[in-house]
Amino acid sequence: MRAQTTIPTMEEQEEERAIELVQKVDFKKGNEMAAIAARQINYHLMGYFPITPSTEIAEEVDEMYADGEHQIRMVPADGEHGAAGICYGATLGGGRVLNATSAQGLLYAMEQLPVQSGTRFPMVLNVVTRSVSGPLDIRGDHSDIMMALNTGWIILLARDPQVVYDMNIIAVRLGEHPEVRLPVIVASDGFFTSHQKRRVRYFQEARVVQEFVGLYWTPIHALDPHKPVTIGPYMNDPDLINNKYQLKQAMDAAERVLPQIFQEYGDLSGRYYPLVEQYCMEDAEVALFILNSAAETAKDAVDKLRAEGYKVGIISPNVIRPFPAEEIRKALERVKAVLIADRADSYGAHVGNMALEVKAALKDDPQSRTLCLARVYGLCVTDFYT
Numbered sequence: 001m002r003a004q005t006t007i008p009t010m011e012e013q014e015e016e017r018a019i020e021l022v023q024k025v026d027f028k029k030g031n032e033m034a035a036i037a038a039r040q041i042n043y044h045l046m047g048y049f050p051i052t053p054s055t056e057i058a059e060e061v062d063e064m065y066a067d068g069e070h071q072i073r074m075v076p077a078d079g080e081h082g083a084a085g086i087c088y089g090a091t092l093g094g095g096r097v098l099n100a101t102s103a104q105g106l107l108y109a110m111e112q113l114p115v116q117s118g119t120r121f122p123m124v125l126n127v128v129t130r131s132v133s134g135p136l137d138i139r140g141d142h143s144d145i146m147m148a149l150n151t152g153w154i155i156l157l158a159r160d161p162q163v164v165y166d167m168n169i170i171a172v173r174l175g176e177h178p179e180v181r182l183p184v185i186v187a188s189d190g191f192f193t194s195h196q197k198r199r200v201r202y203f204q205e206a207r208v209v210q211e212f213v214g215l216y217w218t219p220i221h222a223l224d225p226h227k228p229v230t231i232g233p234y235m236n237d238p239d240l241i242n243n244k245y246q247l248k249q250a251m252d253a254a255e256r257v258l259p260q261i262f263q264e265y266g267d268l269s270g271r272y273y274p275l276v277e278q279y280c281m282e283d284a285e286v287a288l289f290i291l292n293s294a295a296e297t298a299k300d301a302v303d304k305l306r307a308e309g310y311k312v313g314i315i316s317p318n319v320i321r322p323f324p325a326e327e328i329r330k331a332l333e334r335v336k337a338v339l340i341a342d343r344a345d346s347y348g349a350h351v352g353n354m355a356l357e358v359k360a361a362l363k364d365d366p367q368s369r370t371l372c373l374a375r376v377y378g379l380c381v382t383d384f385y386t
Contacts, residue, residue, distance in 0.1 A: 023201040030161040030193040035060030037168035039070045040206040044095035047086030049077045051105035052138045053190040054128035080105035084112035091121040094221035103130035103144045117152030122175035123183045130190040137380040140190030143344040146353045155321040158188040159292045161198045172213040179253040192293040255322040275324040277316045284313030290341040325361035337371040
């Protein structure tokens with residue numbers, strides 16, 4: 001006699017889904033949260049080479065592999081350039097790929113970065129920011145990530161360990177979006193975020209994350225003998241300029257679809273991210289533009305100044321490639337003055353990269369009368385005062 005199949009009621013289905021969406025409350029570092037996201041995404045491969053302060057990510061992922069928690073193939077390289085090549089080769093073969101690096105490691109891999117974006121193969125690279133040598137310093141500023149601005153990679157920012165987890169998941173959806181198909185950097189601050197523990201939440205069921213990012217799909221790859229392709233061939237005009245314009249269109253598409261992905265992830269997790277975070281900006285006359293973990297520190301100063309009667313606020317982007325110029329113009333349209341704080345200098349440009357870009361964004365608004373002040377601060381974690 002055939003056993004009858006019981007169809008769950010709507011209430012039972014909703015209860016089962018609620019159980020799946022349960023998030024564990026924990027106390028974790030940024031590097032640990034990057035590894036947890038990687039485990040739940042279950043990439044095909046991680047090519048890596050150790051460098052402080054990002055080394056822990058590969059260590060954590062490798063330990064999880066030894067414990068049977070995922071199927072990510074860990075491939076050690078002879079250096080960061082080799083690791084980037086391993087990752088690019090894996091993406092060409094149709095794989096979903098992860099890497100992590102910092103400072104000189106990012107610079108050593110830099111030759112590969114525009115090749116990957118120019119041929120439109122997505123992956124995720126965690127850059128745990130650190131001072132670029134020389135002289136040698138292993139502590140954190142933004143001199144490495146600023147050198148990646150023109151590589152054609154999307155750059156998401158993660159200001160604390162919770163955001164590291166969330167942005168790593170969002171990065172997969174964004175980079176693999178059919179209108180985008182670009183590699184993505186998730187940048188978090190060395191030591192301030194990578195090694196300091198914070199209260200965090202993450203999904204208990206990896207299936208929730210895997211359903212959100214979806215199955216990996218690529219329109220072409222290098223390992224199909226029935227559809228042979230040439231990837232990254234030599235190009236003359238007009239093909240090269242057309243290729244670069246298509247890359248520009250892909251970055252424009254990323255700016256267009258990212259708010260939708262933020263919204264979908266917020267509906268799933270309860271954590272919503274705008275393109276630009278604003279703190280006490282409703283009536284602010286003076287604002288601080290600042291990136292990543294320092295924005296959280298600066299909130300204390302804003303609270304103190306507000307208590308003294310000063311109308312001050314903070315704006316801090318969650319993405320710098322594509323640069324959210326329109327959102328920044330709107331945030332500053334009633335502000336009398338903005339202090340743009342760069343944690344790296346752009347030598348010879350007289351100000352840092354973010355100051356250049358914020359000023360350029362405001363210049364595109366002929367009505368803007370916001371005074372721009374630029375300062376470089378906190379190099380190799382030098383104390384700064386607000």
